[in-house]
Amino acid sequence: MDRVRNPFAPGAGTPPPALVGRGEVLGNAEVTLARIKQGRPSKSFLLVGLRGVGKTVLLNRIQEMAENQGYKAISIEAPENKRLPALLVPPLRQILLALDRSEHVNEYVKRGLRVLKSFAGAFKLSLGDFDLGLDIDPEQGAADSGDLETDLTELMLAVAQAASARQTQVAVFIDEMQYLNDDELSALIMAIHRIVQKQLPLLLVGAGLPQLVGLTGKSKSYAERLFDFPKIGELKEADARNALEEPVRREGVAFGQTALAEIIRITLGYPYFLQEWGYHTWNIASVSPISLDDVRAAQAVVIQRLDASFFRVRFDRLTPREREYLRAMAELGAGPHRSGDIADILGVNVHSVAPLRSGLIKKGMIFSPAHGDTAFTVPLFDEFMKRIIPTMKAPRSAKLHPPISE
Numbered sequence: 001m002d003r004v005r006n007p008f009a010p011g012a013g014t015p016p017p018a019l020v021g022r023g024e025v026l027g028n029a030e031v032t033l034a035r036i037k038q039g040r041p042s043k044s045f046l047l048v049g050l051r052g053v054g055k056t057v058l059l060n061r062i063q064e065m066a067e068n069q070g071y072k073a074i075s076i077e078a079p080e081n082k083r084l085p086a087l088l089v090p091p092l093r094q095i096l097l098a099l100d101r102s103e104h105v106n107e108y109v110k111r112g113l114r115v116l117k118s119f120a121g122a123f124k125l126s127l128g129d130f131d132l133g134l135d136i137d138p139e140q141g142a143a144d145s146g147d148l149e150t151d152l153t154e155l156m157l158a159v160a161q162a163a164s165a166r167q168t169q170v171a172v173f174i175d176e177m178q179y180l181n182d183d184e185l186s187a188l189i190m191a192i193h194r195i196v197q198k199q200l201p202l203l204l205v206g207a208g209l210p211q212l213v214g215l216t217g218k219s220k221s222y223a224e225r226l227f228d229f230p231k232i233g234e235l236k237e238a239d240a241r242n243a244l245e246e247p248v249r250r251e252g253v254a255f256g257q258t259a260l261a262e263i264i265r266i267t268l269g270y271p272y273f274l275q276e277w278g279y280h281t282w283n284i285a286s287v288s289p290i291s292l293d294d295v296r297a298a299q300a301v302v303i304q305r306l307d308a309s310f311f312r313v314r315f316d317r318l319t320p321r322e323r324e325y326l327r328a329m330a331e332l333g334a335g336p337h338r339s340g341d342i343a344d345i346l347g348v349n350v351h352s353v354a355p356l357r358s359g360l361i362k363k364g365m366i367f368s369p370a371h372g373d374t375a376f377t378v379p380l381f382d383e384f385m386k387r388i389i390p391t392m393k394a395p396r397s398a399k400l401h402p403p404i405s406e
């Protein structure tokens with residue numbers, strides 16, 4: 001099939017040719033945005049799900065919806081090495097400057113700028129003083145204590161008040177939220193808590209791996225009531241079908257029924273895998289309808305692509321011991337698995353690998369769906385681990401008791 005017309009879009013945050021199966025989340029987001037606009041109470045929400053399910057795509061889509069409703073939106077991604085104040089200050093500054101550009105001077109907006117300047121000073125961030133206006137002095141005693149929880153709350157309140165004074169709303173989008181550290185997460189939760197209490201028009205929409213739910217709860221026990229946590233998962237069969245059929249139909253092409261069924265069986269309906277399979281099957285097929293043989297012929301290319309990119313980038317960040325742990329997990333299948341069973345496969349005591357397991361959770365490789373359970377955050381990672389490390393090393397206990405020879 002003509003590669004130029006290939007409609008599929010495998011990638012990170014790349015908008016899919018058909019965004020299917022997310023009507024409920026998007027509908028709820030629309031209502032939340034509209035309620036906040038009307039000054040009605042509404043919850044911020046954090047999208048949680050495994051790698052490649054479409055969280056970033058949804059965040060971007062909801063940001064568009066917010067902007068269409070007149071919100072001022074900012075979006076950041078929490079990386080593992082840059083801190084939250086440094087990430088938030090530049091876009092918040094832009095919002096305040098935009099609010100300041102309206103015709104009449106507004107005291108709340110000016111105060112927002114002063115608080116921002118204090119905050120930036122307290123966290124030693126350069127702001128480009130010139131851009132803020134020479135007449136802006138820091139607001140002494142506001143957002144400058146050096147305590148992130150207090151200061152971030154003051155800053156976000158000041159921004160929300162400034163927006164409110166201009167009859168507008170702010171939406172803050174944060175991707176990969178599981179990478180925020182404890183202080184940052186609790187500061188953010190505290191800020192949202194105060195904003196809700198004051199009924200100010202600021203909404204937080206976050207996204208992260210499943211561990212985000214536990215992290216917020218550990219940070220502030222009221223977080224579970226403060227936020228909604230919509231679960232973003234694999235697509236239902238009918239949706240997965242649409243994800244494949246709709247885009248090709250627009251190009252005058254069809255999938256054979258057995259071909260569709262096979263892709264859905266292999267991908268388990270995970271959005272990223274559907275895009276990869278759709279993409280390569282299209283390229284390999286020469287006539288419509290795309291057949292089961294085409295799917296089979298694409299298999300080697302797809303697996304090779306996934307192994308060299310999607311899976312590989314994760315694997316490369318692991319220490320040898322972490323690889324061993326994940327390989328042992330893979331031995332047990334897709335999961336979730338009891339942590340004790342994984343330790344058994346490794347031939348070690350479950351407590352002795354607890355720090356290793358925590359490290360892997362922090363890195364975003366695994367999570368704990370229930371107490372004592374462990375699961376991969378990357379769908380189909382078990383199969384990949386078996387491909388990249390075909391045979392497991394002998395368990396440690398075997399080394400402790402070497403067979404007696406001679």
Ligand SMILES: Nc1ncnc2c1ncn2[C@@H]1O[C@H](COP(=O)(O)OP(=O)(O)OP(=O)(O)O)[C@@H](O)[C@H]1O
Binds near residue numbers: 009012050
């Ligand atoms: N509803 C959907 N239907 C079909 N394809 C989708 C859907 N949502 C996302 N995709 C596709 O899935 C892929 C992954 O999307 P995205 O990067 O948003 O996932 P993610 O959950 O943010 O992953 P990660 O946790 O790795 O950041 C993209 O190629 C995107 O086009």
Ligand SMILES: [Mg+2]
Binds near residue numbers: 056175
């Ligand atoms: Mg993402």
